[in-house]
Amino acid sequence: xxxxxxxSYRKQMLVYNHNFKFREPYQVLVDDQIVCDxxxxxxxxxxGLQRTLQAEVKPMITxxxxxxxxxxxxxxxxxxxxxxxRRRCNHPPKEAKPPIECLQSxxxxxxxxxxxxxxxxxxxxIRKKLRQVPGVPLIYMNRSVMVMEPLSKASGDFSRAQExxxxxxxxxxxxxxxxxxxxxxxxxxxxxxxxxxKRKGPKGPNPLSIKKKKTVPxxxxxxxxxxxxxxxxxxxxxxxSSGRRRRRHHKRSSTEAGEExxxxxxxx
Numbered sequence: 001x002x003x004x005x006x007x008s009y010r011k012q013m014l015v016y017n018h019n020f021k022f023r024e025p026y027q028v029l030v031d032d033q034i035v036c037d038x039x040x041x042x043x044x045x046x047x048g049l050q051r052t053l054q055a056e057v058k059p060m061i062t063x064x065x066x067x068x069x070x071x072x073x074x075x076x077x078x079x080x081x082x083x084x085x086r087r088r089c090n091h092p093p094k095e096a097k098p099p100i101e102c103l104q105s106x107x108x109x110x111x112x113x114x115x116x117x118x119x120x121x122x123x124x125x126i127r128k129k130l131r132q133v134p135g136v137p138l139i140y141m142n143r144s145v146m147v148m149e150p151l152s153k154a155s156g157d158f159s160r161a162q163e164x165x166x167x168x169x170x171x172x173x174x175x176x177x178x179x180x181x182x183x184x185x186x187x188x189x190x191x192x193x194x195x196x197x198k199r200k201g202p203k204g205p206n207p208l209s210i211k212k213k214k215t216v217p218x219x220x221x222x223x224x225x226x227x228x229x230x231x232x233x234x235x236x237x238x239x240x241s242s243g244r245r246r247r248r249h250h251k252r253s254s255t256e257a258g259e260e261x262x263x264x265x266x267x268x
Contacts, residue, residue, distance in 0.1 A: 009148050010054055012137070019159045020135035025056035026118050028139070029087065029107065031099045032068035033122035035061070037141055039077045048146040049120065052139060057118075059084040064091050064102035100126045108133045134158040 016022040028049050038045040049057045061084045069081050089106050091097050097105075103126055107117050113135040120139040121127055130136045131152040138149040151159070 015159055016137060019162045022116050025058045026053055028057050028059050028118045028120055030059055030061050031121040032065045034120050035081050036077050037122055039080055041144055052146045052148055060087040062087050062089040062102050062106060063093060064089055064096045065099050067093055067096040068099055104129050
């Protein structure tokens with residue numbers, strides 16, 4: 001394969017990977033015609049698919065396509081088809097559908113490529129039908145060269161719509177715009193509260209590494225008894241505005257003064 005064509009195919013598969021969620025190994029649905037044509041040309045179908053998609057592949061075939069190969073009586077092509085994984089199409093062998101109807105029913109589920117199949121077909125009518133389904137890579141043989149079709153119009157429109165949605169998502173949704181989202185948990189229609197999403201931020205210090213505060217012992221319980229005068233018995237202290245301490249002397253009553261005078265006379 002030429003480098004320019006390989007680069008183009010790689011870009012196409014990146015689009016399918018990003019917008020349509022394709023994953024390796026790719027599931028490749030083959031029809032009866034491409035199996036017979038590659039066998040007639042002595043072309044290795046599996047290796048050709050791997051070179052074209054540049055990844056591991058998983059070839060698959062439906063029961064209706066195998067039934068169409070049985071009708072050719074080509075035993076080598078039948079053995080090759082039997083080596084592929086069987087994809088159930090829910091069509092009984094006795095009532096086999098034409099390959100175009102079978103492949104369309106398997107690939108297009110509600111108008112989408114739900115199972116993410118790559119389709120390898122030599123029938124132009126099959127490829128024309130599947131171009132209308134977005135996200136279906138189409139492969140066919142051009143003489144002795146395996147070719148992958150460019151993105152179809154349906155796939156291109158879907159891809160552009162996806163990119164446009166991503167572009168305007170940041171303007172309408174604060175989650176993608178970098179704005180702080182509402183922290184309060186809302187309520188659903190049933191009335192049940194929605195759990196709050198915890199916001200990540202700077203964490204506090206480790207509580208085990210913080211030095212504990214010293215506890216001050218209670219003076220009433222732990223202090224030993226002392227013979228000092230209590231605060232209530234001590235003389236009141238007056239502090240002036242200058243900061244000096246000044247003791248106040250209480251006026252003595254007349255009875256106390258008389259008793260002191262008598263005691264002084266007796267001693268004299």
